[in-house]
Amino acid sequence: MIVRARAPLRLGLAGGGTDVSPYCDLHGGSVMNVTIDKYAYATIDASPDGLVHFLAQDAGAGERIAPGEAMAERTDAAGPLQLAKGVYRRIVAEHLGGRAPAIRVRTHSDAPPGSGLGSSSTMVVALVTAFAEYFGLALGEYEVAHLAYAVERNDLGLAGGKQDQYAAAFGGFNFMEFYAGDRVIVNPLRIKDWIHAELESSLVLCFTGVSRASARIIDEQSRNISEGDAASLDAMHRLKDEAGRMKEALLRGDFARLAEVMQAGWLAKKQSAASISNPRIEEIETVAGAHGARATKVSGAGGGGFMIFLCDPADRIGLVRALAAAGGTPYDAHFTLQGATAWKVP
Structure with a gap:
């Protein structure tokens, strides 16, 4: 079985930056954004050799490691494969009872890192969505976005706000509110x-x-x-x-x-x-x-x-x-x- 997932990149129309701590924790943040037809993609299938394969195809990076080693690696290691590795570890630890599967994870994006379109966070959402489909996890939009945020900000220590993950998970025109304690409210807008x-x-x-x-x-x-x-x-x-x-x-x-x-x-x-x-x-x-x-x-x-x-x-x-x-x-x-x-x- 092959599972593919995609998540849309976003345009920040107003309020960007107010979703970043400590501002949103102290004062509450508000952001208006919309998703566009540019995507981050993730594909998962069974490993051909019993190892875990991570491939960032647009970056030309790849690695094969034993499942146990995939779980033992440092979560703050930088590089084009860190997002996929971070999601793998979080999913295995939280949803698979620590059982590390031998799978192949491939990714690519329509936009480069540093584009300002939320490409890194969108990739994490695409990865979480692919893992949820592959392993039959019942995750709604809020759960997908929060898990993606936790991987990036907590596990990998990457700086940033919260709007990108929620935009990618929900899609469309959204007015978002951000508060202390990682509380987020997404208000989808019906635009004529x-x-x-x-x-x-x-x-x-x-x-x-x-x-x-x-x-x-x-x-x-x-x-x-x-x-x-x-x-x-x-x-x-x-x-x-x-x-x-x-x-x-x-x-x-x-x-x-x-x-x-x-x-x-x-x-x-x-x-x-x-x-x-x-x-x-x-x-x-x-x-x-x-x-x-x-x-x-x-x-x-x-x-x-x-x-x-x-x-x-x-x-x-x-x-x-x-x-x-x-x-x-x-x-x-x-x-x-x-x-x-x-x-x-x-």
């Missing part, structure tokens, strides 16, 4: 068809050409909050408020307000940590503004990866050409309303 179509036509996604390590940016944000930096804390409060305003603008189809909220959120985010923007990002933002972009933001923690622009659909082609001429790589992306899913192949 014309609003869905207009927003999809208005958004331009562009890769800056620079992948970034989000951990340094997140550490800076967290340190600013812990140390009581007034400017950073005020910026985070504004980011949280913008998520609520973004939700209202989407539900009403108020695109002028939506652009205003997105731009205000980007300005606030830049004030939460110095490393969020850089000369390359500012250069691309200037080019976009001169060619019809009504609002700009960087997806994810910042520092690079993908940028999101909101424009009049009539200006889209001109904006795409200008971004490409500036050295960016524009991407087409369409919204998906389905979260992580798995299926069996006989």
Whole structure:
């Protein structure tokens, strides 16, 4: 039996960063996001030789180890295989009674690490979903997302927030609330068809050409909050408020307000940590503004990866050409309303 799973990547529309501790523990966080038709994939089947196989196909990395060794390895070891190994250990320990199976786990993603689309967390959700299908585990969306969060943040010690795991598990347009004690509330939004179509036509996604390590940016944000930096804390409060305003603008189809909220959120985010923007990002933002972009933001923690622009659909082609001429790589992306899913192949 072969089991495959996929989980969608997400665009953070507003509130990103307020889902990260200690801010969400102290003040509560709010995030507005939507998933797109770019995915992380995981495949599990029986081992051909009694060993555990881990293969990160897009990174060209692979390893074969005995089941006992797979459980005994350090959980904080870095590298392209760490996510699959972390999920394997957690599933075996929590759901298989410590019985380590000989299986083959293969992964790949439509987006590179450091893209700002939540690729690492989405991969963990795809892995958890595949394991749940392969071993017949009854895990709902909340359980999948929480387990994925626990693997990344607790087991592997990777810095980050909570929105990516829940976006990948649930899919669609979601307004999310984050509180102390890992309490998360996901509020799916029913967006009218014309609003869905207009927003999809208005958004331009562009890769800056620079992948970034989000951990340094997140550490800076967290340190600013812990140390009581007034400017950073005020910026985070504004980011949280913008998520609520973004939700209202989407539900009403108020695109002028939506652009205003997105731009205000980007300005606030830049004030939460110095490393969020850089000369390359500012250069691309200037080019976009001169060619019809009504609002700009960087997806994810910042520092690079993908940028999101909101424009009049009539200006889209001109904006795409200008971004490409500036050295960016524009991407087409369409919204998906389905979260992580798995299926069996006989």
